[in-house]
Amino acid sequence: MSKTTRATLALARASVPHGLRAYAYDPDAPRIGLQAAEALGVAPERVLKTLMAQVDGKPVCVLVPSDREVSLKKLAAACAGKTAAMMRPAEAERLTGYHVGGISPLGQKRPVPTLVEEQALRHERVFVNGGQRGLQIEIAPGDLVAVLGARSAALVAAAEEPATKR
Structure with a gap:
């Protein structure tokens, strides 16, 4: 597996300290982020899944803990919009240039506004997809927010609230 992707190149160009961790990707896993956390032996709240969504028809990238x-x-609400919906996988792949299961918030073909769940900022290090299936980037959440030009917000669903399950 090559560990050079558009995501890792973006971090190298920005001189952002990070680590890379490869794992055995399971294409049949019902929840990719949870499978990555288990394979890496880290708490699932430290592995942030990358979701592509639309708010009022405009694309946004969303990073939330894999167990939420x-x-x-x-x-x-965080985007000052009225409606939000998850992007179809084919559209997410076309927009980001990555394959589902390997979509990274870094090095996307067309950068879009990015929001990070505020709970992720309490960890010393978090993991995000490295731009290919089976590759995770370990990074300080503050560095991640800075390099992405992202905003943090409360994004996770409460137990009684409808939510997505990707």
């Missing part, structure tokens, strides 16, 4: 679900209502 995004609240579309909270996402719309």
Whole structure:
């Protein structure tokens, strides 16, 4: 497996300290982020899944802990929008230039606004997809937010709230 991707190149160009961790990707896993956390032996709240969504028809990238679900209502509110919906996988692949299961928030073909769940900022290090299936980037959440020009917000669904399950 090559560990050079558009995501890792973006971090190298920005001189952002990070680590790379490869793992055995399971294409049949029902929840990719949870499978990555288990394979890496780290707490699932430290592995951030990359979700592509639309708010009022405009694309956004959303990073939430792999053991949580995004609240579309909270996402719309965080973007000062009215409605939010998850992007279809084919559209997410076309927009980012990555394959589902390997979509990274870094080095996307067309950068879009990015939101990071605020709970992720409490960790010393988090993991995000490295731009290919089976590759995770370990990074300080503050560095991740800075290099992405992202904003943090409360995005996860409460237990009683409808949510996504990607």
